[in-house]
Amino acid sequence: MKYNLKNNNLDELISLAQKGDMEALEEIIRRQQKNVFATLYYLDAKPDEIMDLTQEILFKVAKNIKKLKNPRTFKSWLNQIIINQFYDTLRKKQKTIKKVCLDNDEEKIKFEIPDFASNPYQRIIDKELEKAIKNSIHKLPDPFKAAIIMRELQGLSYEEIARATNSNIGTVKSRIARARLKLQEYLKPYIS
């Protein structure tokens, strides 16, 4: 890197990137990729597609960053792209599945993200909990799922979530509360 962008905040990076600074753009992508990947993971993206999907979304971000009017709304905008891309892919695939195969026992690809907790016992407990959380989130209805992921995984405000999902704050409030009630129920054995 020509100069150090690591200390710039997101707003600064965005306005640089919008002026055509490729290094700033690269730094934005570098910072956001994990978020995008994790969000897709909890939205229940297919293991063999999650990397491609992540890359596709990041590419859209890179390509369209100049169209973002207010850098402050970046997070909502990013999540709009994630959700649209995710559900578009899902819809297209459902169509092709209907057309192509009735008895295709496609091999399920095992997909585990290695975990790095240091203590082996803690690791086992964490793994159990992680699995339970992942399965519980996957079970949620789509709007609840998206809202709780944006809130808890990405730390978006209610206003940002409302903007990303094209709904109002009252709806976001309800969705998050409903998601939490369901998760509390599903995760009862794990959480005191």
Add this chain to the structure above:
Amino acid sequence: MLKGNLTCEDISRLIIPYIDDKLTTNKRNRVAMHLRNCPFCMEKYRIIKTLLDSIKNKHLERAKKFRQYRLLSAYCDNEVSSHTKEKIESSLALSCELVQRTLKINSLRKALNQTFENKFANLELGLEKKVIERLKNENIFYKIRKFFLP
């Protein structure tokens, strides 16, 4: 239709609209009159009324409970006005149950946040170079195309 006195059969049809107060004044009065004079229909009315009331109450109770939970959930996210926050905090001081519920929301949040953080802490994707590369290639492609196909 429904001229003269109402029969018990008429009442079976009208009993629910009567309870829901969906009848015209005239019809309502006639149903009431029949009920006063017919112990059989009166009994039926009482049973249905009790049943509907208890369903309605359960609904109201559930809705009220959810509204409260929704408020606590927003409070845990620091997404309530300072006025509401004060109100919630003074209720919390008075109710163990509310405190319990708030604690549960917070332990869920903590479990989720920690899990998310640990899960992806050391994940290295390294997609930034690929994405930028692809963007540059696409830009070059467009420039070439523009040059040849004005």
